[in-house]
Amino acid sequence: MSSFRRFTDLAESLPPTVPFVGPETQERTMGTTFRARLGANENGFGPAPSVIEAMSRAAPLSWRYADPENYDLRQALSGRIGLAPERFVIGEGIDGLLGLVVRLIVGRDTPVVTSLGAYPTFNYHVAGFGGRFVTVPYRDDREDMDALLEAVRREDAPLVYLANPDNPMGSWHGADAVVEFATSLPESTLLVLDEAYCEFAPEDALPAIAALADMPNVIRFRTFSKAYGLAGQRIAYGFGTAGTISRFDRVRNHFGVNRLAQIAAVAALADEEWLSHVKSEVRRSLQRIGEIGRDNGLEPLPTATNFVALDCGDAARARAILEELAKEGVFIRMPGAAPLNRCIRISAGPAPEMDVLAEALPKALARIA
Amino acid sequence: MSSFRRFTDLAESLPPTVPFVGPETQERTMGTTFRARLGANENGFGPAPSVIEAMSRAAPLSWRYADPENYDLRQALSGRIGLAPERFVIGEGIDGLLGLVVRLIVGRDTPVVTSLGAYPTFNYHVAGFGGRFVTVPYRDDREDMDALLEAVRREDAPLVYLANPDNPMGSWHGADAVVEFATSLPESTLLVLDEAYCEFAPEDALPAIAALADMPNVIRFRTFSKAYGLAGQRIAYGFGTAGTISRFDRVRNHFGVNRLAQIAAVAALADEEWLSHVKSEVRRSLQRIGEIGRDNGLEPLPTATNFVALDCGDAARARAILEELAKEGVFIRMPGAAPLNRCIRISAGPAPEMDVLAEALPKALARIA
Numbered sequence: 001m002s003s004f005r006r007f008t009d010l011a012e013s014l015p016p017t018v019p020f021v022g023p024e025t026q027e028r029t030m031g032t033t034f035r036a037r038l039g040a041n042e043n044g045f046g047p048a049p050s051v052i053e054a055m056s057r058a059a060p061l062s063w064r065y066a067d068p069e070n071y072d073l074r075q076a077l078s079g080r081i082g083l084a085p086e087r088f089v090i091g092e093g094i095d096g097l098l099g100l101v102v103r104l105i106v107g108r109d110t111p112v113v114t115s116l117g118a119y120p121t122f123n124y125h126v127a128g129f130g131g132r133f134v135t136v137p138y139r140d141d142r143e144d145m146d147a148l149l150e151a152v153r154r155e156d157a158p159l160v161y162l163a164n165p166d167n168p169m170g171s172w173h174g175a176d177a178v179v180e181f182a183t184s185l186p187e188s189t190l191l192v193l194d195e196a197y198c199e200f201a202p203e204d205a206l207p208a209i210a211a212l213a214d215m216p217n218v219i220r221f222r223t224f225s226k227a228y229g230l231a232g233q234r235i236a237y238g239f240g241t242a243g244t245i246s247r248f249d250r251v252r253n254h255f256g257v258n259r260l261a262q263i264a265a266v267a268a269l270a271d272e273e274w275l276s277h278v279k280s281e282v283r284r285s286l287q288r289i290g291e292i293g294r295d296n297g298l299e300p301l302p303t304a305t306n307f308v309a310l311d312c313g314d315a316a317r318a319r320a321i322l323e324e325l326a327k328e329g330v331f332i333r334m335p336g337a338a339p340l341n342r343c344i345r346i347s348a349g350p351a352p353e354m355d356v357l358a359e360a361l362p363k364a365l366a367r368i369a
Numbered sequence: 370m371s372s373f374r375r376f377t378d379l380a381e382s383l384p385p386t387v388p389f390v391g392p393e394t395q396e397r398t399m400g401t402t403f404r405a406r407l408g409a410n411e412n413g414f415g416p417a418p419s420v421i422e423a424m425s426r427a428a429p430l431s432w433r434y435a436d437p438e439n440y441d442l443r444q445a446l447s448g449r450i451g452l453a454p455e456r457f458v459i460g461e462g463i464d465g466l467l468g469l470v471v472r473l474i475v476g477r478d479t480p481v482v483t484s485l486g487a488y489p490t491f492n493y494h495v496a497g498f499g500g501r502f503v504t505v506p507y508r509d510d511r512e513d514m515d516a517l518l519e520a521v522r523r524e525d526a527p528l529v530y531l532a533n534p535d536n537p538m539g540s541w542h543g544a545d546a547v548v549e550f551a552t553s554l555p556e557s558t559l560l561v562l563d564e565a566y567c568e569f570a571p572e573d574a575l576p577a578i579a580a581l582a583d584m585p586n587v588i589r590f591r592t593f594s595k596a597y598g599l600a601g602q603r604i605a606y607g608f609g610t611a612g613t614i615s616r617f618d619r620v621r622n623h624f625g626v627n628r629l630a631q632i633a634a635v636a637a638l639a640d641e642e643w644l645s646h647v648k649s650e651v652r653r654s655l656q657r658i659g660e661i662g663r664d665n666g667l668e669p670l671p672t673a674t675n676f677v678a679l680d681c682g683d684a685a686r687a688r689a690i691l692e693e694l695a696k697e698g699v700f701i702r703m704p705g706a707a708p709l710n711r712c713i714r715i716s717a718g719p720a721p722e723m724d725v726l727a728e729a730l731p732k733a734l735a736r737i738a
Binding site: 002003004005006007008010011014015016018019020021022024025028037040042043044045046047051052055056059060061062063064065066067068069071092093095096099103104105106107121128158187188189190216217225229230231232233234241243244246247249250251253254255256257258259260261264 | 371372373374375376377379380383384385387388389390391393394397406409411412413414415416420421424425428429430431432433434435436437438440461462464465468472473474475476490497527556557558559585586594598599600601602603610612613615616618619620622623624625626627628629630633
């Protein structure tokens with residue numbers, strides 16, 4: 001059917017591809033549901049019972065728009081992280097916040113530096129605003145900060161993306177190295193430091209808040225989607241200097257954050273006991289994934305996240321294993337670029353899903369062999 | 370505190386103003402909560418009990434990302450509205466969808482036609498993408514479609530906004546007039562037809578689905594925020610030709626719609642009994658607002674929405690009444706542009722809030738006199 005013909009040149013030039021196909025799409029194609037949902041780095045240990053309770057209690061007031069200032073949540077974050085409330089921006093997941101920061105900085109042909117195989121949704125937004133990609137390869141399965149810095153300088157890029165811990169590899173850099181990278185950047189380059197998995201990381205992988213907080217060219221993004229088990233609620237935050245953060249108010253959808261999501265996030269921050277519980281469950285599950293991998297000849301890479309990359313040797317084999325696991329009812333994903341795509345990526349999950357994985361993986365491998 | 374200095378020229382040029390201040394902000398300033406929340410055209414009759422139940426049941430699975438294709442909801446809408454599922458786009462409220470459609474069409478200095486005093490959030494997005502406003506005045510408190518058409522032709526504008534029924538006045542045009550307007554537009558002009566209040570409108574105010582469905586230059590937006598009582602859930606939809614609708618997939622945040630919101634929307638569509646109930650409660654409340662207005666010498670304008678504009682004579686008096694009502698614990702809003710701003714705008718709500726209004730309005734007026 002015909003389409004309106006007067007979209008912007010940029011909009012006309014965008015490809016119809018999307019960053020991720022959802023497992024529901026695969027399920028509809030297969031005609032069955034997955035027995036183990038281990039592909040999207042969701043947290044199958046779930047939100048805290050206290051959070052579920054808070055959401056149920058708040059559901060009848062869903063007729064109200066949410067507070068567009070996200071006041072309660074910014075207060076709670078301020079108390080937790082130790083920065084003033086005006087230094088936080090709340091958004092519809094890190095994905096939503098990435099879209100905004102890209103929009104604020106990127107126009108036609110603006111160079112943007114990222115790692116080859118890093119987070120595809122960041123790339124989606126950069127492409128969506130017409131940016132020009134400058135990618136540097138991973139080194140030893142970690143993002144290569146020296147090469148990122150070199151690319152930033154060479155291209156005079158105003159924006160660089162770094163995830164620490166990294167997705168899709170689960171690798172990480174120490175806090176000191178990250179701080180050195182950030183402080184080495186030109187003031188005219190904004191660092192998007194994606195810390196979606198920070199709650200799972202060792203202490204010494206996370207720069208102290210104070211180490212970066214007063215740098216106008218650094219924004220750190222964190223989320224309730226992972227450790228807090230609220231991916232479906234679409235709520236995340238960024239923090240930096242008040243001046244830099246204030247720019248989001250000029251473009252964000254002020255009433256865009258779900259009211260229950262705000263309430264759930266505040267409740268989640270308050271329940272430290274559940275967070276500890278989840279972290280220990282995740283550690284156990286990561287251990288189990290490593291064992292299952294090794295039992296089947298697939299070496300697990302070290303991880304500071306809630307997922308494990310298992311080395312399958314080469315991309316074709318990784319792809320084949322992923323596809324065979326899907327037939328066994330196991331949803332996983334894999335990196336999109338070489339040489340990372342020699343791996344499959346498996347998220348931590350409850351024991352029954354681990355049992356499914358343990359049963360399915362040898363079958364998948366047997367069919368390939 | 371200092372800010373990053375290398376945002377786009379457009380971003381640097383945007384004002385820090387926002388379309389609406391939330392009632393929570395006012396409450397924090399006043400140090401008290403409103404006794405009657407009648408300013409945001411929310412639906413205080415609430416979502417259906419069946420919807421609340423569906424949300425509570427789904428809350429524990431909030432750890433899952435939502436289906437990025439919004440498949441279930443698009444199927445349900447398809448069944449209800451009678452267009453194929455691929456002709457629907459789901460977004461984070463009409464506000465979110467307006468941002469996307471503006472992004473797809475508007476660049477620096479693109480002329481965009483709207484009515485002077487119409488929906489501010491549309492204007493916010495147009496400004497945010499650098500568009501140039503071409504506004505035409507209301508005529509007899511209705512959007513002036515002849516003048517909109519004339520402005521579109523004169524400026525060769527690719528985008529025109531019309532709300533029917535209208536916000537903030539509550540006025541409406543008949544279906545035939547809207548269809549004539551739409552079909553008179555050049556093919557190179559996209560009509561955003563905002564039907565947020567359609568469920569409250571008389572049948573003959575709404576163009577038949579078939580009348581506009583095959584026009585590539587028309588998108589109709591509807592929402593679960595109003596009649597369905599789910600403003601806090603941030604979920605709305607647009608429909609048009611498959612070709613035009615497909616363009617949203619190139620820029621939207623695919624995983625941006627809340628999972629509970631999708632589930633709530635599907636449940637809401639299924640509960641026709643509750644919708645009838647709400648509509649009759651709203652009619653009763655609108656009647657009551659009119660009576661309260663007349664009892665106090667403020668003439669109600671006719672309405673096809675869930676709110677009433679009360680004519681206060683002039684803008685200064687309207688503003689004063691609004692402010693005095695706030696002191697009495699009543700949250701209302703008023704139009705932002707002359708001559709509409711001689712009115713205050715009061716949303717329908719449950720009887721206890723109407724009682725508060727009935728008690729507060731004479732006190733407010735007495736203090737002004």
